[in-house]
Structures are given as C-alpha cells and as structure tokens.
Amino acid sequence: MFVKRLMLIFFVIFIFSCAHKEDKQQAEPVLKQIQEIGEIKPEKPPKIKLKRDAKNDYSWEISGDAADEIIKADRKLRKGIGSE
Known part of the structure; x- marks a missing residue:
C-alpha cells in the first residue's frame, strides 16, 4: 500500500513537472533573424x-x-x- 502511494506521488510530480515546462516553452516567443534580410x-x-x-x-x-x-x-x- 505504501509503495503504491509513493509511486502515485512520484507519478503525479512527474506529470506536473513536465506540463509546467511545456507552458514556459510555449509562452516565450522565439525570434530568429534571417541573415539574408540583414x-x-x-x-x-x-x-x-x-x-x-x-x-x-x-x-x-x-x-x-x-x-x-x-x-x-x-x-x-x-x-x-x-x-x-
């Protein structure tokens, strides 16, 4: 029982940590300058x-x-x- 709860906690932490990183990556716009235009x-x-x-x-x-x-x-x- 204790092992199941511990695995569940690790699983939930893993899911939230991955979801949180995706939000940060999508929120930051990535600007690339094309060298030919410059x-x-x-x-x-x-x-x-x-x-x-x-x-x-x-x-x-x-x-x-x-x-x-x-x-x-x-x-x-x-x-x-x-x-x-």
Whole structure:
C-alpha cells in the first residue's frame, strides 16, 4: 500500500513537472533573424547636381551606383527641362 502511494506521488510530480515546462516553452516567443534580410542594402538614388548658367540654360551632373538609374534620371531631366 505504501509503495503504491509513493509511486502515485512520484507519478503525479512527474506529470506536473513536465506540463509546467511545456507552458514556459510555449509562452516565450522565439525570434530568429534571417541573415539574408540583414545583408540586403537599400539602393541609393542617383545624386543630381543641377546648374544654371548666365543664359538661363541648365546643365547637370549625375552620379550613382546603378547605371540604369542614372540613365533614367538623365532622360527625365532632358524631358522635363528640355535642354540639349
């Protein structure tokens, strides 16, 4: 009889200890950072220096990393200002 009660007590303690640990693990959110997202750098827009001379004509200097963006900016300036 004593052995059955002792085993029952160990069994109940074992069940409650396992259930208690699961609750703690589920309550804590796990955040994982994907390295690929951290490595992505935003593209810098092209830098445009707009100049106007004494004859009210405009000229500009465009610099940047992406050649396609520089060409697009140049086309927009030519179309908008109508110079050259």
